[in-house]
Structure formats: C-alpha cells, structure tokens
Amino acid sequence: MLKLILADDEKVIRETISSLINWDSLGIELAAVCENGPETLQEILDIKPDIVMTDIKMPGMSGLDLIGKVCTNTDLTIEFILLSGYADFEYAKQAIIYKVSNYLLKPCNESQIIDAIKKASGEIRRRKKIKELVPEAVISENISRYHYKEYINQILDYVDLHFADPNLSLKWIAQNILYMNVDYLSREFTHQTGQKFTDYLTNLRIAKAKVLLKGCQNEKIYTIADKVGFANNPQYFIQLFKSATGMTPRAWIKYGVMEKPLI
CATH class of the missing domain: 1.10.10.60 (Homeodomain-like)
Structure with a gap:
C-alpha cells in the first residue's frame, strides 16, 4: 500500500478527512496525521511517504515552505496535494513550480479529495512501473x-x-x-x-x-x-x-x- 501523511492545523479538518475517506479502498495507508509544518517535515523524513496532503497555512512552516525543503534538501520523490482556503494565484504559481500533484480549495468534498488521491497514486504507480522496467536506465x-x-x-x-x-x-x-x-x-x-x-x-x-x-x-x-x-x-x-x-x-x-x- 502507498503511504500518505495528512497535515492541517485545524483539528476538525484533520479528523473529518481521516474518517471520511475509505483509505483501504484506495490502496492507501494513512501513516501520520500532523498539525504543523515542523512536525510534518519530521514525519516525512521518518516515514518517507508516497503522498503528502498538506494545508498551506500552518504554524511553524507553511505547506509551500515544507514542500520546498523536501524538494531541495532530500532525494525523496513525493506527490504533494495542497489544501487551502486562500484562492490566491501566487500560491497556485508556487505550487506549479514545485510540481504539486493537486491544489484543492477549501471547502472541498469527498469526491474531490478521492480524485486528487487517485491522480497522485496513478503517477506514483506509473513512475514505479518505469523504474521496474528500466532499473539500470540513466533516466x-x-x-x-x-x-x-x-x-x-x-x-x-x-x-x-x-x-x-x-x-x-x-x-x-x-x-x-x-x-x-x-x-x-x-x-x-x-x-x-x-x-x-x-x-x-x-x-x-x-x-x-x-x-x-x-x-x-x-x-x-x-x-x-x-x-x-x-x-x-x-x-x-x-x-x-x-x-x-x-x-x-x-x-x-x-x-x-x-x-x-x-x-
């Protein structure tokens, strides 16, 4: 199963998403639920998840700063899904630079979250298939x-x-x-x-x-x-x-x- 970390500073959102989604049906293990940026970064380094669904505005470190640190300072290849209540184009542009898998505006429904997870999962499995087929390729x-x-x-x-x-x-x-x-x-x-x-x-x-x-x-x-x-x-x-x-x-x-x- 693919591992996913959920990060949001609002308890009600963390609990709602955690309980709303049938993770097993998506082939996903909800590996950790975090409430701030630094905690999320530490969990990413410890767990090495496949997918991270993170809020943009979080205490200690924003979701975009979190993604930037992971992308520039580690060799991890992670699909990021951004959650935000801020319909700000600057956020969207930064998300594009980091090649974020999906950008969801709050409030988002179950169907939107599932579609975002399926898209991220599909990209991960495609990438793994290529790697299995060509383990020695300099790609x-x-x-x-x-x-x-x-x-x-x-x-x-x-x-x-x-x-x-x-x-x-x-x-x-x-x-x-x-x-x-x-x-x-x-x-x-x-x-x-x-x-x-x-x-x-x-x-x-x-x-x-x-x-x-x-x-x-x-x-x-x-x-x-x-x-x-x-x-x-x-x-x-x-x-x-x-x-x-x-x-x-x-x-x-x-x-x-x-x-x-x-x-």
Whole structure:
C-alpha cells in the first residue's frame, strides 16, 4: 500500500478527512496525521511517504515552505496535494513550480479529495512501473526533477510515455505539446539534464530494449526494435545497441547482462 501523511492545523479538518475517506479502498495507508509544518517535515523524513496532503497555512512552516525543503534538501520523490482556503494565484504559481500533484480549495468534498488521491497514486504507480522496467536506465528518476524547469519535466514525462513512437523528436514536442522554440528547448534540455535530447532518448530506448530482450529466445529482433521506437530502421537499432553494450541484441538474449559474450 502507498503511504500518505495528512497535515492541517485545524483539528476538525484533520479528523473529518481521516474518517471520511475509505483509505483501504484506495490502496492507501494513512501513516501520520500532523498539525504543523515542523512536525510534518519530521514525519516525512521518518516515514518517507508516497503522498503528502498538506494545508498551506500552518504554524511553524507553511505547506509551500515544507514542500520546498523536501524538494531541495532530500532525494525523496513525493506527490504533494495542497489544501487551502486562500484562492490566491501566487500560491497556485508556487505550487506549479514545485510540481504539486493537486491544489484543492477549501471547502472541498469527498469526491474531490478521492480524485486528487487517485491522480497522485496513478503517477506514483506509473513512475514505479518505469523504474521496474528500466532499473539500470540513466533516466530522470536518478536526478530530482524538482531541480528542472517545468517544461523540461514535461519533456521527460512525455518521452517516458511515448519512447516507442519512432517519430518522436524534440521538435515535435516543441511544436505540438509545449508550443516553444525548439532551439531554445534543445539548449535548455542539454544545460539542465547534462545530455542532449537525442542521447537521452537513445539511452532510454536501449535500456528498455535490454530488459525486453532478456529471456526472449523466440522474439524477433525487429519486434523488439518496434517496441522501443525503431520500427522504421531495425538495422539502426542493432547498430546502436551494439555500440552501447558491446554485443548484438541476439548476443544479449543469450548472455544477458554480461558485458561481453563468453568465448
């Protein structure tokens, strides 16, 4: 089950949300209920939850300051849901910077809270699935995305979901998703992530292919190539795979994670 921490300085809100939601039905363990910022931060460090639902206005430390400390000073990857009675756009802008999962204005009903939790849970499970599929990939999970600008996060998220599209390119993302200048995005992607977009995409595809090839004795190489974005040129996939691993895809099927085939 995923772990969630609830934080609000109003006792009635803490108790209402705690008792109102059927946590088990959502696959959630309510791991802690807190009444101020410092207490919440300590519980986060101790429990390492998957989701934190926090009020913005709290004694000792605001919800936004809490999120900032977690995002900049820890390696934890947490989905945050903000609760606020203040319909202030400045709060919303700050929430966007920290990539908050959801922003709920009080009073909010049971349905809104459940939808927010489901959205956060879905993102966590998607992220875990990617990590399980590509445990060795040098992808953005290894670097806190909170250090990237929002549009770079959007690029990374889109690539994680659409890497199998053979026509995927930064130019297409710039024109159809972000509506930004592709040359600027290319420079910023390299500056912020430390690698060119094409290198990132290739590394991710090769890492996915490594996992898919394991135990696939009867799988056609062109089928694997198709699954990782090389449907238009399986020979190029073989060339890139050999350059990255030191062996052909067929040899990888036989020898697995070994760096060189047995002689």
